[in-house]
Amino acid sequence: MSDNTLELTGVGFFRYLWRQLTSMRTALILLLLLGIGAIPGSIFPQRTQNPMKVREYFNNNPDVAEWMDRLKLFDVYGSPWFSAIYLLLFISLIGCVLPRSWEHFKAIGAKPPLTPKNLNRLEFHRVVECDSTTALANAEHWLKKNRFRIRHNPNSISAEKGYARETGNLLFHLSLIVVLVGIGSSSVLGMRGEAIVNIGERFINAPTSYDNLALGRFFKVENLNPFSLTLTNFKAEYDLGTNAPIDYTLTASASDVVDGASKIKIIKVNSPLTFGSTRVFLQANGYSPLVTVRDKSGDLIFQGAVPFLPQDANLTSAGTIKIPDMDPQIGFVGSFIPTADRSASRGAFSSFPEALDPRLLLSVFQGDLGMDSGIPQSVYRLDTSKMERIGLKELAIGESYSFNSVGTITFDGYTPWVNLQIVRDPGKQYALVGSILAILGLLISLFTRRRRIWIKIGEVVEVAGLSKNNIEGLEKEIIDLTTWIKER
Amino acid sequence: MGSTSLAYLSNNLIYSSLFVFTITFFMHAIETAWSIRGDESATRTNVFDRSKTEKVARIATALMILGFLLLLAGVIVRGLSAHRVPWGNMYEFSITGALAFTGAYLAALKKFEVRWLGLPISIAVLLVLGTAITLLYRPSAPLVPALKSTWLVVHVSAAIISGGVFLLANTIAATYLILDRMESRGGRNAWAKRLPSLEVLDQLTYRLVAFVFPLWTFAVIAGAIWAESAWGRYWGWDPKETWAFITWVAYAAYLHARVTAGWKGKKAAWLCLFAGSTFLFNYVYVNVWGTGRHTYSGL
Numbered sequence: 181m182s183d184n185t186l187e188l189t190g191v192g193f194f195r196y197l198w199r200q201l202t203s204m205r206t207a208l209i210l211l212l213l214l215g216i217g218a219i220p221g222s223i224f225p226q227r228t229q230n231p232m233k234v235r236e237y238f239n240n241n242p243d244v245a246e247w248m249d250r251l252k253l254f255d256v257y258g259s260p261w262f263s264a265i266y267l268l269l270f271i272s273l274i275g276c277v278l279p280r281s282w283e284h285f286k287a288i289g290a291k292p293p294l295t296p297k298n299l300n301r302l303e304f305h306r307v308v309e310c311d312s313t314t315a316l317a318n319a320e321h322w323l324k325k326n327r328f329r330i331r332h333n334p335n336s337i338s339a340e341k342g343y344a345r346e347t348g349n350l351l352f353h354l355s356l357i358v359v360l361v362g363i364g365s366s367s368v369l370g371m372r373g374e375a376i377v378n379i380g381e382r383f384i385n386a387p388t389s390y391d392n393l394a395l396g397r398f399f400k401v402e403n404l405n406p407f408s409l410t411l412t413n414f415k416a417e418y419d420l421g422t423n424a425p426i427d428y429t430l431t432a433s434a435s436d437v438v439d440g441a442s443k444i445k446i447i448k449v450n451s452p453l454t455f456g457s458t459r460v461f462l463q464a465n466g467y468s469p470l471v472t473v474r475d476k477s478g479d480l481i482f483q484g485a486v487p488f489l490p491q492d493a494n495l496t497s498a499g500t501i502k503i504p505d506m507d508p509q510i511g512f513v514g515s516f517i518p519t520a521d522r523s524a525s526r527g528a529f530s531s532f533p534e535a536l537d538p539r540l541l542l543s544v545f546q547g548d549l550g551m552d553s554g555i556p557q558s559v560y561r562l563d564t565s566k567m568e569r570i571g572l573k574e575l576a577i578g579e580s581y582s583f584n585s586v587g588t589i590t591f592d593g594y595t596p597w598v599n600l601q602i603v604r605d606p607g608k609q610y611a612l613v614g615s616i617l618a619i620l621g622l623l624i625s626l627f628t629r630r631r632r633i634w635i636k637i638g639e640v641v642e643v644a645g646l647s648k649n650n651i652e653g654l655e656k657e658i659i660d661l662t663t664w665i666k667e668r
Numbered sequence: 669m670g671s672t673s674l675a676y677l678s679n680n681l682i683y684s685s686l687f688v689f690t691i692t693f694f695m696h697a698i699e700t701a702w703s704i705r706g707d708e709s710a711t712r713t714n715v716f717d718r719s720k721t722e723k724v725a726r727i728a729t730a731l732m733i734l735g736f737l738l739l740l741a742g743v744i745v746r747g748l749s750a751h752r753v754p755w756g757n758m759y760e761f762s763i764t765g766a767l768a769f770t771g772a773y774l775a776a777l778k779k780f781e782v783r784w785l786g787l788p789i790s791i792a793v794l795l796v797l798g799t800a801i802t803l804l805y806r807p808s809a810p811l812v813p814a815l816k817s818t819w820l821v822v823h824v825s826a827a828i829i830s831g832g833v834f835l836l837a838n839t840i841a842a843t844y845l846i847l848d849r850m851e852s853r854g855g856r857n858a859w860a861k862r863l864p865s866l867e868v869l870d871q872l873t874y875r876l877v878a879f880v881f882p883l884w885t886f887a888v889i890a891g892a893i894w895a896e897s898a899w900g901r902y903w904g905w906d907p908k909e910t911w912a913f914i915t916w917v918a919y920a921a922y923l924h925a926r927v928t929a930g931w932k933g934k935k936a937a938w939l940c941l942f943a944g945s946t947f948l949f950n951y952v953y954v955n956v957w958g959t960g961r962h963t964y965s966g967l
Contacts, residue, residue: 211917212918215918215921215946218910221905226905257905363903372900419809421807426810426812449813451897461900615892619889
């Protein structure tokens with residue numbers, strides 16, 4: 181606690197601040213603040229998790245959103261105020277735990293405190309009727325057998341047990357520091373990226389293969405593992421009653437180095453593929469319709485698989501096909517329906533996520549795709565502001581549609597795509613080891629009883645104890661001890 | 669037996685347990701009511717007349733055990749009907765949570781004098797089971813791929829047991845606050861006289877939290893390990909994760925508060941209630957209204 185007479189100048193002021201910061205009360209308040217500070221992040225959409233929702237929020241409440249953005253309420257966990265709380269807590273933790281560890285280290289082998297004058301003021305005080313000449317020796321025998329630390333005083337013995345409580349306590353807090361260091365090192369030394377890959381295609385671990393890639397501050401691009409994956413098959417199983425997915429299995433032929441010898445590997449949702457310290461996770465899946473676009477003279481303009489994004493649980497998917505090489509430019513806004521069904525109210529919709537009876541619904545637009553402006557565009561959206569719609573068509577596999585005598589599009593089939601998440605997280609192990617040690621420390625510190633027992637020979641033989649943590653058990657030990665002394 | 673008939677059997681077992689818990693509730697209510705009458709004469713003689721209530725209370729405990737066993741069977745059969753652990757949706761979490769809560773009470777009953785908790789416990793179990801059956805019920809179905817992991821068993825069982833004990837600690841902390849208010853206003857009401865002293869309640873709350881806090885820590889860490897293998901990151905501030913963290917922080921604050929002088933008793937009880945309510949909020953809010961990756965197939 182603070183010293184009221186302290187002069188608040190220079191070094192004294194900093195000492196005062198430091199003492200305040202490392203006090204238990206401050207740590208407690210910071211801990212609660214950390215909890216409270218985490219709440220807004222679970223209520224408001226976060227950029228790191230759901231940027232679309234944030235954009236939606238901005239559209240719906242532009243004024244409020246702007247203010248909230250100034251308070252970093254859309255980036256709570258990376259915000260300066262949230263960082264301030266945990267950094268202060270971190271410093272407070274270190275400032276509290278390190279000196280205590282040192283004290284505890286010095287106390288290894290320390291003897292229990294001297295016997296107090298009036299034992300009858302302590303807990304479970306009792307007078308033992310026994311031979312006072314052998315009482316101390318007998319008591320010592322019992323205490324040693326029960327592994328108490330012992331101090332011999334004239335006519336008395338002090339004993340103490342349960343130093344492990346503080347050891348556990350310190351282990352817990354030191355381990356938390358290890359966890360935090362692990363988390364911190366991941367964010368500067370690791371990488372994380374995502375890529376949508378069609379089945380049948382090859383993924384090479386290079387920056388250009390990614391749809392988005394976040395590198396830690398000290399992660400060098402050259403350090404990307406040079407592996408490659410050729411996706412050979414993807415199987416999704418669905419429950420016939422609820423349409424819910426049951427299992428996803430991705431088969432790939434993997435090689436540690438590009439063009440090296442390859443091995444067949446299976447990737448599932450809960451079993452990622454590991455290349456050294458890099459892991460490949462199966463995150464999402466969808467369908468890419470295969471289309472062929474020809475111009476009016478029948479020349480091939482475009483052929484390939486175009487990933488569409490799932491819109492509902494039955495994988496009705498939406499996407500665009502952009503053909504900048506035709507004049508005027510052509511764009512398709514499409515829906516891929518894996519199992520086509522039709523109702524009066526909903527029109528065409530998908531009734532099952534597996535592609536049992538696929539259809540491709542296309543709106544054809546003609547005009548300027550707006551791709552030359554230099555502003556990056558989403559491949560899943562068509563900017564139709566400078567385009568006009570020239571056709572609408574539903575296609576089954578193998579069917580073609582000739583639009584406005586400009587060209588034809590053929591729906592050749594489909595291939596599934598998967599979203600691979602590729603992560604290198606070097607601090608993970610430290611965080612894990614830290615967590616395990618933290619639980620161990622917690623268990624030791626919460627279940628160890630620290631207690632003292634004194635036995636004193638004066639006119640009578642007296643025994644008393646002191647339990648430091650309010651956990652019961654000392655009374656029984658004192659009864660055991662007194663019976664032992666009596667019966668010897 | 670086929671999956672459908674097993675699911676049907678599970679439903680019947682759960683209905684039966686609900687019925688038994690209802691009788692348990694009445695028995696505990698009668699016990700409490702009688703102890704008030706017994707108390708009026710007792711105030712003069714300072715002796716509690718427990719002869720009548722004792723018998724009723726024993727019947728209530730026996731029924732509570734029966735209800736627990738029926739519920740246990742219901743939960744197990746539910747799992748058998750779906751060929752997996754019965755923790756795939758909120759209906760299943762709720763019935764298992766009610767089971768853990770009753771189990772925590774019965775286990776505590778063996779060690780401590782907590783039979784007075786019977787009434788609030790039976791009310792809480794009735795509420796949880798009632799909501800589960802009426803609002804949350806979903807037919808038995810297989811798991812979605814993300815849940816197909818051994819960690820489901822580890823993570824969810826640790827979380828459910830922690831939840832059961834947290835709620836028990838909350839019930840005791842709430843009792844503490846009610847009694848504390850009564851005492852500061854001149855004395856306990858007749859029905860409250862047979863309840864333990866404030867100090868005992870305070871101590872009991874602390875011991876329950878201290879016992880289960882490491883388990884909750886483990887539940888969070890097991891969840892993180894699982895999240896790493898399923899979603900590619902061990903911590904992503906998903907709403908469920910955030911609230912699990914908030915609960916953890918709140919209970920850590922409670923434990924620290926207890927060792928710091930001046931935070932025993934009332935303040936600590938409020939802190940415990942706050943911590944427990946973050947757990948409940950996490951369960952209800954994130955599953956029902958929340959977004960994020962912990963929301964699966966319709967609750």
